[in-house]
Amino acid sequence: MKKILNSPDTFIKDMLTGLYKAHSDVYTYVNDDIHSLVKKNITPGKVGLATGGGSGHLPLFLGYVGDGMLDGCSIGEVFQSSSAEQMHEVTKAIDTGAGVLYIYGNYGGDRMNFDMAAEMADFEDDIKVNTVIGRDDVSSNHKENRRGVAGIFFVYKVAGAAAAEMLSLEEVTRLAQKAADNVATMGVALSPCTIPRVGHPSFELAEDEMEIGMGIHGEAGIRRGKLDTADRIVDEMLEPVLADMDLQEGDEVAVLMNGLGATPLEEQYVSYNRVHEVLSEKGIKIFKVYTGEYATSMEMAGMSISLFKLDAELKKYLCRPANTPFFTQLQL
Amino acid sequence: MKKILNSPDTFIKDMLTGLYKAHSDVYTYVNDDIHSLVKKNITPGKVGLATGGGSGHLPLFLGYVGDGMLDGCSIGEVFQSSSAEQMHEVTKAIDTGAGVLYIYGNYGGDRMNFDMAAEMADFEDDIKVNTVIGRDDVSSNHKENRRGVAGIFFVYKVAGAAAAEMLSLEEVTRLAQKAADNVATMGVALSPCTIPRVGHPSFELAEDEMEIGMGIHGEAGIRRGKLDTADRIVDEMLEPVLADMDLQEGDEVAVLMNGLGATPLEEQYVSYNRVHEVLSEKGIKIFKVYTGEYATSMEMAGMSISLFKLDAELKKYLCRPANTPFFTQLQL
Known part of the structure; x- marks a missing residue:
C-alpha cells in the first residue's frame, strides 16, 4: 500500500483535521464531532441541503458544501456510511425553519441511516425532511437498484441554486428530483484502489484489462x-447512457468528464474529443x-462520463454561480 | 502502459482537439496550429502574458490562460518544448501594443526557444518582450539551476492580476519577478509516469520507496x-523550503498543496494538517x-508543497479574481 498517511486508523481523522484547518472560512462541525460538517453562515429561512456518505471520494461529498450548493455533510470512514446520529446533528444545525432536503447516493447503509435521521428530525425536532436519491449509474439494468455516482454533482448544483433563490422545500425537492431523473453516468476502471x-x-x-461499468x-x-482505444471505450460507455436518456436531435446536455483519481486530465480530453x-453526429447540443x-475512488485509474439533459428550467439553475472550496463557478 | 488513448502518436493532437471543443468559449489557436493557444477576447492595451512548455502537466501550462491570468500558451509534445515559431505566433497574437511578458519554467529547451521567439518578436514585429523564469524547486542547491514546478502558479496569478489592472510591462514584470523570488517548492514522488x-x-x-525532491x-x-509517515515526509519537505525562504515569526504565506496526478485529495489534507x-509552531501565518x-506529471503519484511569502502588494494581486477553464477564484 503506497499512500501518504500516518496510520490507516487515523487516516480520516487526519484528513478532516487538515481540511478544517485549510478551509476554516467555510467549514465547521457540530456536536464536537468532525464527521458532522456544516457550512458557516447558514442563510436564515433557506431550505437546508445535506448530503453524506463514506470517505474516499473527494471532492464528494463534503466538497460541495458552500455558497450556492450544500449546507452540511456527514462523513463516514472510507467507503462506509456515517451514522444516523451524525446525519441528525447536521440536519438540526442547517435547518432554519424551511426544512431540509437530503441528497445522497443509492447505497444501503446510507439509505438506512439517512432514513433514521429523517425520522429523528421529524419526531424530536419537528423538522420536515425530504429526500432525493442519486441513481445515475446506468451500468445496472434495474433503475431502482442503480448506484449513485458522479452525476449527483448536477443534482447538488440545481438543488443548491434553487435553495439559494429561497424556493420552498417542495420546489427545491421537485427540482432536485427532476435533475436526478435527467442525469445518467457510465464509468470505466483501469486499476483498483x-x-x-x-x-x-x-x-x-x-x-492490459479494463472494466466497463465498475462502481466507485x-x-x-x-x-x-x-483495454481498448479511447474512442471505442467512449463509444461503449455512451451507448447505455444514450439508450437510457432517450435523447433526440436538438436536445441539449451538459457533460461531466470525471476522473476517478489517477487518470490524468490529458486522457479526459482525448476521451471528450x-x-x-x-x-x-446525433445532433445533440452541448x-x-x-x-x-x-x-x-482515491487512487483508482479510470473515468466516468455523465450526461445531464437540460431544459430551460434546469439550465437556469445550472448556470447560477456557486463557490465552495472544491468547486467555483461564475454565472454562466 | 495503461492509458486511455487512441495512439501514442496522436495523444497530444487528440487531447488538444478535445480541449478546444470543450472550452471553445475561452480558447482558440493561431497560425492554423493547435499548439499555439490564445485566449479569445484579448483586452486591448493590456500587457500580454504568455507561457509554454511540454505537455503532460495539466492544468500546467495552458490551464491558466483565461480572465485575470494568462493570454497565450505554446504547447509541446509530452515533456518537450514547443518550437520558437509557435511561441512567436502566440506572442504576435496577444500583443496589443503594451508588450508581452513570458513566464515559464527553467528548462533548457524552453529557455532556448523562448529566447529565440523573443528575438523574432523584437526584430520582426517590434514587440517588446520581457521574461520571468520560474525556479521554485529547492531540491537543487544552486538557485540559478533550479527547475520551475508548481510554484509558477503564484507567478501567473500575480502577473495576471497586475496585467488585468492595466499596469505597464515594467510593473507587471517587476511584480512577476517579485512573486517568483518569493515562492519555494519541494516535491515527493511515490510512483513514475x-x-x-x-x-x-x-x-x-x-x-515501499519514495523519492524526495524528484522533478515533474x-x-x-x-x-x-x-516510504515514511505523512508527518515525517512533510517535515523533510518543508525543511529546505523554510531554509530557502528565511521566514520569520509573523510572516504570512499562501500554501499550495499540489497532487502530481495520482495522489488523492485525502492524502493532501492528511499532509496539510x-x-x-x-x-x-513557527508563528508563520497562513x-x-x-x-x-x-x-x-500525468499519472505520477506524489505531491509538492509550495510556500509563497506575502506582503501587502503580493497579497493584493493574489486576491484578485480569476476565471480560466481550470482555475476560478472570486475576489478574496
Whole structure:
C-alpha cells in the first residue's frame, strides 16, 4: 500500500483535521464531532441541503458544501456510511425553519441511516425532511437498484441554486428530483484502489484489462476485457447512457468528464474529443462541459462520463454561480 | 502502459482537439496550429502574458490562460518544448501594443526557444518582450539551476492580476519577478509516469520507496528511501523550503498543496494538517491554502508543497479574481 498517511486508523481523522484547518472560512462541525460538517453562515429561512456518505471520494461529498450548493455533510470512514446520529446533528444545525432536503447516493447503509435521521428530525425536532436519491449509474439494468455516482454533482448544483433563490422545500425537492431523473453516468476502471485499513487492492485487473461499468467502490461492472482505444471505450460507455436518456436531435446536455483519481486530465480530453463527435453526429447540443475530478475512488485509474439533459428550467439553475472550496463557478 | 488513448502518436493532437471543443468559449489557436493557444477576447492595451512548455502537466501550462491570468500558451509534445515559431505566433497574437511578458519554467529547451521567439518578436514585429523564469524547486542547491514546478502558479496569478489592472510591462514584470523570488517548492514522488511514445515508466521506485525532491519529469531528487509517515515526509519537505525562504515569526504565506496526478485529495489534507502544525509552531501565518492538482506529471503519484511569502502588494494581486477553464477564484 503506497499512500501518504500516518496510520490507516487515523487516516480520516487526519484528513478532516487538515481540511478544517485549510478551509476554516467555510467549514465547521457540530456536536464536537468532525464527521458532522456544516457550512458557516447558514442563510436564515433557506431550505437546508445535506448530503453524506463514506470517505474516499473527494471532492464528494463534503466538497460541495458552500455558497450556492450544500449546507452540511456527514462523513463516514472510507467507503462506509456515517451514522444516523451524525446525519441528525447536521440536519438540526442547517435547518432554519424551511426544512431540509437530503441528497445522497443509492447505497444501503446510507439509505438506512439517512432514513433514521429523517425520522429523528421529524419526531424530536419537528423538522420536515425530504429526500432525493442519486441513481445515475446506468451500468445496472434495474433503475431502482442503480448506484449513485458522479452525476449527483448536477443534482447538488440545481438543488443548491434553487435553495439559494429561497424556493420552498417542495420546489427545491421537485427540482432536485427532476435533475436526478435527467442525469445518467457510465464509468470505466483501469486499476483498483486500496482501503487503508485493508491494505491491499479491493480487486485486481490485469495490466492490459479494463472494466466497463465498475462502481466507485469497485462494484462489478458490465464487461471486463482488454483495454481498448479511447474512442471505442467512449463509444461503449455512451451507448447505455444514450439508450437510457432517450435523447433526440436538438436536445441539449451538459457533460461531466470525471476522473476517478489517477487518470490524468490529458486522457479526459482525448476521451471528450470522442464524446463531442458522437453527440454532434446525433445532433445533440452541448451546453457546457465539466472536466476534472468530481467523484473519485482515491487512487483508482479510470473515468466516468455523465450526461445531464437540460431544459430551460434546469439550465437556469445550472448556470447560477456557486463557490465552495472544491468547486467555483461564475454565472454562466 | 495503461492509458486511455487512441495512439501514442496522436495523444497530444487528440487531447488538444478535445480541449478546444470543450472550452471553445475561452480558447482558440493561431497560425492554423493547435499548439499555439490564445485566449479569445484579448483586452486591448493590456500587457500580454504568455507561457509554454511540454505537455503532460495539466492544468500546467495552458490551464491558466483565461480572465485575470494568462493570454497565450505554446504547447509541446509530452515533456518537450514547443518550437520558437509557435511561441512567436502566440506572442504576435496577444500583443496589443503594451508588450508581452513570458513566464515559464527553467528548462533548457524552453529557455532556448523562448529566447529565440523573443528575438523574432523584437526584430520582426517590434514587440517588446520581457521574461520571468520560474525556479521554485529547492531540491537543487544552486538557485540559478533550479527547475520551475508548481510554484509558477503564484507567478501567473500575480502577473495576471497586475496585467488585468492595466499596469505597464515594467510593473507587471517587476511584480512577476517579485512573486517568483518569493515562492519555494519541494516535491515527493511515490510512483513514475509513462510517456506514451516511450511506453514504459521513466524510472522505477520499489513498492515501499519514495523519492524526495524528484522533478515533474522524473529528474533525480535529493533522497530516495523507504516510504515514511505523512508527518515525517512533510517535515523533510518543508525543511529546505523554510531554509530557502528565511521566514520569520509573523510572516504570512499562501500554501499550495499540489497532487502530481495520482495522489488523492485525502492524502493532501492528511499532509496539510502537518504543514499547518509546522508553520503555526513557527508563528508563520497562513493566509490562504490551495489544494488540488496544479502541476502534474500525468499519472505520477506524489505531491509538492509550495510556500509563497506575502506582503501587502503580493497579497493584493493574489486576491484578485480569476476565471480560466481550470482555475476560478472570486475576489478574496
